[in-house]
Amino acid sequence: MKKEVVLSGIRPTGFLHLGNYFGAMRNYVRMQDEYDCYFFVANWHSLTTHPDTKELQNAVHRVIAENIACGLDLNKVALYVQSDVPEIAELYLYLNMLAYKGELEKTTTFKDKVRLQPDNVNAGLLTYPVLQAADILIHRATKVPVGKDQEQHLEMARNFAQRFNHRYGEVLPEPQAFNYGGELVKILSLDGNGKMSKSENQLNTIYLADSDDLLRKKIMKAKTDQGPEETNSAKPDYIDNLFTIMKLVSTPDTVEKFEHDFNASSAGNCIIRYGDMKKQLAEDLIAFIQPIREKATNIQEDKAWLSSLIKLGAEKARESASATLKEVRQAIGMNYS
Ligand code: ATP
């Protein structure tokens, strides 16, 4: 039986962090046996907000290397760079004729970006959801693992597919949001200000590329407080976040010890010592990140191998993309020879 097609992209706006790993990568690794997976580095999308390309090549290489180091098996999935698949750009062009200025201007992410970069409201930013629809529809993907912020874009992708099918005939299936495994992990930044992010608040984000020393420094500086004032208090979100991370990288015994300390008191004083908790967490994080970091660096340094992997990904992606584009062209009637 043909497997369902899953598609997901990641913008090379920086290196991968703990949130990307536990919120996305870990699920991708689990999905690779069950689905026909296409994962890509969205370098065209980066240009809408990051026109300076000095760091782009390194970021693309690092993200590819990190994806593999995290466990993606290139015999099972197609891992490719968006700009290596020109078929996407052609489908984007056709879909642009079916997307209306009014609806694009109303998109929440567009309005947010206009506020963030009022001096660079480029047409690429406006048509971001159209390019994203092309990314998905080019492989006729039906499952797209996305967070809540992307729900509106997916709705637009469905609308563009519907309009295409209505006008030219059934070619493009409608994609659905997909929450693999049920629970969505969200990792906050270490100062409690928003979430960890590739491109923002980097001193409070744990990157898979961080050195052991930097990991220790970041964790030891993470926001804490005097500790709970009475037993069984609710945890403030920055403390809860440390426990969340601990649950992901430490042993159950360790988590249980600090949960116990958080809730226990001795002579009326709560006994948790955040300094000790952070020391333990730093060491467990190092043990978790070190092998991924080293593997990614080895892959990145083997330029010839990395380049062959990128070519292989492009070939796989183009095979699927050109099959769809052929049908798209036929449906529109753009086949003249
Ligand atoms: P940027 O700062 O460029 O927006 P980002 O860190 O938000 O980067 P994205 O490329 O937007 O990363 O998202 C890639 C994937 O990682 C998405 O599936 C997203 O839901 C997930 N993700 C990003 N940040 C977190 C986080 N802090 N916790 C959990 N999941 C996250």
Ligand code: MG
């Ligand atoms: Mg983001």
